[in-house]
Amino acid sequence: MWKFVRKNKQRCRMCxxxxxxxxxxxxxxxxxxxxxxxxxxxxxxxxxxxSDTLLYDPALFERFQSGKVCQVLADDHGIxxx
Numbered sequence: 001m002w003k004f005v006r007k008n009k010q011r012c013r014m015c016x017x018x019x020x021x022x023x024x025x026x027x028x029x030x031x032x033x034x035x036x037x038x039x040x041x042x043x044x045x046x047x048x049x050x051s052d053t054l055l056y057d058p059a060l061f062e063r064f065q066s067g068k069v070c071q072v073l074a075d076d077h078g079i080x081x082x
Contacts (some may be wrong), residue, residue: 015043017070
């Protein structure tokens with residue numbers, strides 16, 4: 001007899017960006033990655049504020065600075081796509 005196993009599906013949601021700041025990640029020791037700028041993105045996922053660091057995306061940063069609505073695709077573990 002077959003047992004039905006419920007697989008844990010990744011639950012992604014479009015989340016509004018609350019704040020976006022350019023940061024430097026000094027924990028990275030690889031010189032190929034250290035010179036790249038990073039962004040600290042604060043977003044609201046399921047009613048809770050969450051933050052994650054991403055590589056600098058000039059299109060997202062300019063859109064946020066101009067006052068337009070920005071959203072990211074996120075799940076329980078962090079941002080999946082900008």
